[in-house]
Amino acid sequence: MLRYPVICIDGPSGAGKGTAAWRLAQALGYRLLDSGALYRIVGLKAFTAGLITADAQHPIDEVALSKLTQSLQITFQLNNDSGRVDIIVNDETIGEQVRNETVGGYASQVAVFPQVRQALLKLQQDMATRSGLVADGRDMGTVVFPDADAKIFLTASARARAERRVIQLINAGQIADFEAILTKIKERDDRDENRTAAPSKPAEDALLIDSSTLNADVVYQKIKAHCQAKGIYF
Numbered sequence: 001m002l003r004y005p006v007i008c009i010d011g012p013s014g015a016g017k018g019t020a021a022w023r024l025a026q027a028l029g030y031r032l033l034d035s036g037a038l039y040r041i042v043g044l045k046a047f048t049a050g051l052i053t054a055d056a057q058h059p060i061d062e063v064a065l066s067k068l069t070q071s072l073q074i075t076f077q078l079n080n081d082s083g084r085v086d087i088i089v090n091d092e093t094i095g096e097q098v099r100n101e102t103v104g105g106y107a108s109q110v111a112v113f114p115q116v117r118q119a120l121l122k123l124q125q126d127m128a129t130r131s132g133l134v135a136d137g138r139d140m141g142t143v144v145f146p147d148a149d150a151k152i153f154l155t156a157s158a159r160a161r162a163e164r165r166v167i168q169l170i171n172a173g174q175i176a177d178f179e180a181i182l183t184k185i186k187e188r189d190d191r192d193e194n195r196t197a198a199p200s201k202p203a204e205d206a207l208l209i210d211s212s213t214l215n216a217d218v219v220y221q222k223i224k225a226h227c228q229a230k231g232i233y234f
């Protein structure tokens with residue numbers, strides 16, 4: 001079977017993965033897999049179904065969560081207007097309603113469960129069967145695409161990520177509480193890095209980049225140079 005190139009960008013939220021992955025996919029004409037969106041969808045559906053709580057303090061019915069995940073009909077569809085891949089769940093296009101910190105927390109809660117991860121695995125791997133792929137997540141290079149052509153682990157200090165988030169919120173005309181944001185970021189990092197199933201960590205052959213003091217363009221150039229060194233041509 002013809003194998004298309006795969007580039008993995010893993011790391012915690014707010015490190016700049018999404019921006020770099022999007023630019024890379026545009027430059028190469030590859031598809032983009034935002035794997036976090038899949039976990040966000042499961043998290044939101046689980047919350048709506050009453051299976052998880054916002055404070056993450058209650059035990060989760062794993063059987064019900066597993067059934068719910070398996071019942072979701074998730075497909076990807078290229079949106080010709082935005083150039084992005086829309087995620088369709090049970091005939092509903094999922095957009096901005098999953099892109100907030102609250103749903104990020106739900107995603108992190110459900111992502112702990114191996115049954116949830118397993119149910120989403122093939123869907124993610126199938127994204128690489130029709131074109132080159134840039135995959136953004138936590139376990140792209142370690143679990144989903146262990147044979148990827150280039151792997152990057154992009155991180156930044158929790159404070160730097162919280163500062164970026166505060167600036168984003170202020171620019172969007174919203175109120176931002178730095179300490180509250182920092183606490184949430186640390187909670188999510190802790191859960192994502194210390195779970196047993198596919199914890200967030202660099203693959204052995206990943207290039208590590210700390211973006212705490214780098215701008216998005218410098219990060220992109222470093223990633224591009226790494227991909228070129230791995231035989232991917234721009």
Ligand code: DC
Pocket residue numbers: 013035036037039040104107108111136137138139140188192
């Ligand atoms: O990248 P993101 O912020 O959209 O991800 C939301 C949550 O989903 C993240 O805190 C952990 C989980 N996740 C995961 O476990 N594995 C992935 N490949 C992507 C996200």
